[in-house]
Amino acid sequence: MNQAALKSRELEKNIARSVRGLRGDKGWSLDKLANLTGLSKSYLSQIENCEKTPTIMTLTKIAYALKVNVQVLFGDEPTSQEPVKLSIVKPPERKSIIRSGVPMGYTYESLTHKKVDRIMDGYLLTAGFELPSEPFVHEGQELVYILEGTQEFIYDNQSYIVSEGDCLYFESDRPHMSKSLGERPAKFLVVFCNPRNR
Numbered sequence: 571m572n573q574a575a576l577k578s579r580e581l582e583k584n585i586a587r588s589v590r591g592l593r594g595d596k597g598w599s600l601d602k603l604a605n606l607t608g609l610s611k612s613y614l615s616q617i618e619n620c621e622k623t624p625t626i627m628t629l630t631k632i633a634y635a636l637k638v639n640v641q642v643l644f645g646d647e648p649t650s651q652e653p654v655k656l657s658i659v660k661p662p663e664r665k666s667i668i669r670s671g672v673p674m675g676y677t678y679e680s681l682t683h684k685k686v687d688r689i690m691d692g693y694l695l696t697a698g699f700e701l702p703s704e705p706f707v708h709e710g711q712e713l714v715y716i717l718e719g720t721q722e723f724i725y726d727n728q729s730y731i732v733s734e735g736d737c738l739y740f741e742s743d744r745p746h747m748s749k750s751l752g753e754r755p756a757k758f759l760v761v762f763c764n765p766r767n768r
Contacts, residue, residue: 585624585645589618629643630762690762691761695757695758712762719734724745
């Protein structure tokens, strides 16, 4: 198993432990968490048992329900951190999120993990050249700014070609996904609101 696969597996274990532990701390059943997230009880059970790798948006739903920041589920953000008025994340401080279950070439880097009481979550994403197996659907609104490259963005079953300098702002409760087009992968900034703190 290569280094990336090992890190991915360790991350999956952290997520499973965190979701199970936080749910247990609240004394919640899987049924209650399922009702709060809109996810099925069986899917949540698979996440807690390392049988499924959730998408970022699925983790966001779970985090909102548990009233924690998404990074807490990765096991790399302390839950007792004090809120700050200003946070600055330098490039080496970005939190890389390695995920299995997505097409090759997709990377996520958290840009907002230092502000625990944030109302927005920001990520620097690099899109692979294949569409994810399932579109993202989650509550809130999302802003996407294309930094480099070109991508096909599919929103509510309609395809749009967007490239460097283009900005999208949309309701996230409609199915959406993207893939890179051309010779180099598309990089983009994604910011979505955190309904938990609105």
